[in-house]
Amino acid sequence: MTISPEPPAHVPASSGSSRERRGRATRIGLIAFIASLAALLVLTFLPLPYVIEQPGPVFNTLGEVTDAKGAKVPLISVTGADTHPTSGSLDLTTVQVVGNRETPPSWMQIVLAWFDPSRAVVPMDSVFPQGVTTSERDEANQLMMVDSQQEATAAALRQLGYPVPVTIRVASVTDDGAAHGILQKDDVVVAVNGANPADSDTMRAEIQQSGGSPVTLTIERAGSRQDVRVTPTQQTVNGASRWLLGITLQQTYDFPIDVKLQLDNVGGPSAGMMFALGIIDTLTPGKLNGGKEVAGTGTITADGTVGPIGGIRQKLFGARDAGARYFLAPGSNCGEVYGHVPSGLTVVRTDSLTQSLDALNVIADGGDTAALPTCTAADVKK
Helix, strand or coil: CCCCCCCCCCCCCCHHHHHHHHHHHHHHHHHHHHHHHHHHHHHHHCECCEEEEEEEEEEECCCEEECCCCCEEECEEEECCCCCCCCCEEEEEEEEEECCCCCCCEHHHHHHHHCCCCCEEEEHHHHCCCCCCHHHHHHHHHHHHHHHHHHHHHHHHHHCCCCCCEEEEEEEECCCCCCCCCCCCCCEEEEECCECCCCHHHHHHHHHHCCCCCEEEEEEECCEEEEEEECCEEEEECCEEEEECCEEEEEEECCCCEEEECCCCCCCCCCHHHHHHHHHHHHCCCCCCCCCEEEECCEECCCCEEECCCCHHHHHHHHHHCCCCEEEEEHHHHHHHCCCCCCCCEEEEECEHHHHHHHHHHHHCCCCHHHCCCCCHHHHCC
8 A cells, every 4th residue: 555645734735726626616606696696587577478366355245345436335235125234244255367468477476376375377368368458358357247246136036036037138140140130139039949038048058958950939029029940050169069049148137126236346257156145145134144254156147056267266265364264165166176275264065046045054053064065076086
């Protein structure tokens, strides 16, 4: 074995090469830091084709809201019928969208949202379709809100036994549709295959059941009634095959009492079920929710059917943060709900206004809420 002699004590071993290595490491570290800082700045300001959905404001349908003039007004007001005191909350929940085509969110916002369970990163096209401006989207959402309020009022009053006649009118006829030359704008549809439709959804369902066979429509035109026959044509809409007449419909209800729903700067149809529950609570003695804090979401039709909505995970967090203990969720959204319920919130699934009322009875009476229907793992597999 050979041992090399040690250098003199006053001369450091390889001192020049050590300084050079330290200098190179410092330069490399500085370059890496500058590159990282530059990348961070780019990521901060570089937009992506995504937007962020996060919990939006929560509104108690039994409480007050601020109108366009800044005054406090009841969200639900009724004239022409007795009303009754309420307490607790029947909250409708909303989703707030961060970003749009004009001002999309940055990489940094996207990254932060990705790790926040109360927020979701979704494709821009799913919220702001190509060719549709933000103002056009907002206008469409406002129209859907108006329709939702009408449907909710009809569903609530019918649930309470009020007669609510509906008028279904042809709003337009496409030039290449099955009804071209047969139906006209402003025709009133009185019956479909001899049956009076409860609403336009019922009429559409009847057309689907025809399977392409001719449909007999009883219409009123210029004060006279007549029967016409239209053979639906099959078309693909949103990936699904549908039988269509090539018309758009507009429906109006003749309400026996005046129900006013006031909520500014909120669009879309998802508040329908909670509107209906708030109307019923206002018009009936006692407290529908037992004075407890309940929230929910879901579209509704005049026959009381509760339908799916978007952004339900964000609405769950918004409801919990607003103090709700119970949440009524559409059964058709259960695949998105299961495994994503924030702590402290009990979710009850519902598919109809009647089921929602049954659940509220249990909650109000302090019954076994664990026995109520909820979202399960089986829903995720559907």
